[in-house]
Amino acid sequence: MRVLLICSSARGHAIADALKRSPESPDIIAMCKERNPGVEDLAETLVVDDIMNFQSALNIAKKYKPNFAFIGPEDPIGGGLSDALSAAGIPCVAPTKSLGRLESSKGFTRNLLRKHGIDASPKFRVFSSDQGSEMYKFIDQELEGAFVVKYDALKGGKGVKVSGEHLKNIDEGVAYARECIAECGSVVIEEKLIGVEFSLLSFASGKTTVDMPAVQDHKRAFNGDTGPNTGGMGTISDAGHSLPFLTTQDLARASEINRLTAEALLKECNAEYKGILYGGFIAVKDGVRLIEYNARFGDPEALNILPLLESDFVTICQAILTGELSDELVRFAHKATVCKYITPEGYPQNNDQRDAVVRFPALPNNARLFYGNIRRDGDGVLHLGSSRTAGIVGVGSTIAEAETLAESLCQRVEGPVRHRSDIGTEALLNERSTTMQRLRSAVHS
Numbered sequence: 001m002r003v004l005l006i007c008s009s010a011r012g013h014a015i016a017d018a019l020k021r022s023p024e025s026p027d028i029i030a031m032c033k034e035r036n037p038g039v040e041d042l043a044e045t046l047v048v049d050d051i052m053n054f055q056s057a058l059n060i061a062k063k064y065k066p067n068f069a070f071i072g073p074e075d076p077i078g079g080g081l082s083d084a085l086s087a088a089g090i091p092c093v094a095p096t097k098s099l100g101r102l103e104s105s106k107g108f109t110r111n112l113l114r115k116h117g118i119d120a121s122p123k124f125r126v127f128s129s130d131q132g133s134e135m136y137k138f139i140d141q142e143l144e145g146a147f148v149v150k151y152d153a154l155k156g157g158k159g160v161k162v163s164g165e166h167l168k169n170i171d172e173g174v175a176y177a178r179e180c181i182a183e184c185g186s187v188v189i190e191e192k193l194i195g196v197e198f199s200l201l202s203f204a205s206g207k208t209t210v211d212m213p214a215v216q217d218h219k220r221a222f223n224g225d226t227g228p229n230t231g232g233m234g235t236i237s238d239a240g241h242s243l244p245f246l247t248t249q250d251l252a253r254a255s256e257i258n259r260l261t262a263e264a265l266l267k268e269c270n271a272e273y274k275g276i277l278y279g280g281f282i283a284v285k286d287g288v289r290l291i292e293y294n295a296r297f298g299d300p301e302a303l304n305i306l307p308l309l310e311s312d313f314v315t316i317c318q319a320i321l322t323g324e325l326s327d328e329l330v331r332f333a334h335k336a337t338v339c340k341y342i343t344p345e346g347y348p349q350n351n352d353q354r355d356a357v358v359r360f361p362a363l364p365n366n367a368r369l370f371y372g373n374i375r376r377d378g379d380g381v382l383h384l385g386s387s388r389t390a391g392i393v394g395v396g397s398t399i400a401e402a403e404t405l406a407e408s409l410c411q412r413v414e415g416p417v418r419h420r421s422d423i424g425t426e427a428l429l430n431e432r433s434t435t436m437q438r439l440r441s442a443v444h445s
């Protein structure tokens with residue numbers, strides 16, 4: 001068994017780890033944009049190259065003849081690497097370019113849900129020509145000034161601007177919307193929702209979806225959800241595979257939206273979506289709405305989810321490809337996880353600590369460490385990059401137990417680094433639950 005893994009970063013490390021834990025213990029041929037030490041230790045071969053160089057990926061595939069490929073990040077999926085590899089006879093656990101529009105075009109996804117009667121979107125409109133006054137009117141009258149403007153193409157998590165945060169008034173919103181249209185041809189303008197965000201990822205075979213444990217990310221750089229947005233400072237999941245601030249109905253609805261969306265894609269594109277279907281949701285006063293879809297694992301979400309996987313990841317990947325995916329093939333441990341990212345002190349504002357030495361403590365059995373933007377020198381010493389360094393995951397019977405473990409390990413990391421000490425703490429969880437109780441009770445009173 002041989003798998004081609006196109007992915008670096010901590011997410012790539014977590015995927016490689018899950019593949020390697022399979023009883024098949026596949027040979028991993030990795031194509032990474034940098035020499036990730038975690039992937040390097042697990043892979044038989046690691047080729048460092050630009051992962052948007054599809055010809056290079058095809059050459060590697062021809063040379064090593066993998067049974068299948070797994071594509072980690074969104075850019076090669078959005079660019080059509082799955083199509084290219086499939087055409088060369090390598091099936092891919094990653095959607096085609098057309099199906100991948102679920103992530104690469106927020107307008108496509110909003111329209112898909114509307115067309116197929118999936119009532120999960122906020123009020124929205126997609127504009128593809130510069131209708132300044134129409135946009136102004138829509139925001140002012142229909143959205144009552146609480147709005148979000150979304151670049152309608154991949155932009156590395158930097159294409160969304162929210163009123164009251166990044167956009168001071170409607171004029172700024174319209175100006176940004178125009179910029180989006182000029183750059184990528186269209187823009188989504190939608191209602192700003194109030195609630196608590198969470199993610200529900202499903203394995204998808206085109207015929208069925210099987211859910212993973214729900215996860216919550218923490219995007220802001222500093223404690224108390226303050227500071228600029230980041231790639232994600234950490235994530236939590238709970239032993240029951242839901243989250244403390246969600247109702248049973250909320251989770252069931254998110255699951256249903258993922259299933260209905262996979263069905264809608266099959267009808268719309270006449271092709272099966274095979275890969276990871278990542279629903280970004282928000283629990284609001286009267287249920288759940290969809291914020292966006294991603295067509296791949298999240299980083300750090302994968303770092304919580306994959307260590308909990310008790311069943312064989314290689315079998316799941318194969319079942320996605322053959323269409324035989326079923327609930328019975330997917331079993332997750334009933335444990336809670338807390339992942340905290342270690343980052344350089346200056347992240348995300350500056351990279352003054354780049355190349356500084358970082359040392360990690362020894363890990364107990366119920367903890368994991370996944371390397372991100374980090375370099376290992378010839379003497380085996382680890383050095384910081386400029387982005388997120390490594391995710392430390394604590395596993396426990398409760399979120400509190402997992403948090404205590406992750407936190408104590410993070411505190412023992414040596415080097416000019418930091419992390420968010422509040423992720424997974426009771427105080428932050430209580431705050432989320434209180435927010436949801438307040439929103440829900442306002443509806444019922």
Ligand SMILES: Nc1ncnc2c1ncn2[C@@H]1O[C@H](COP(=O)(O)OP(=O)(O)O)[C@@H](O)[C@H]1O
Pocket residue numbers: 122148150156157158159160162190191192193194197280291292
């Ligand atoms: N309709 C919305 N209402 C409120 N906040 C939103 C809405 N859409 C997006 N956001 C906020 O903006 C963030 C980024 O938007 P998202 O659609 O997830 O794009 P991306 O992850 O590609 O940047 C979300 O995590 C959420 O905090």
Ligand SMILES: [Mg+2]
Pocket residue numbers: 280292
């Ligand atoms: Mg998002």
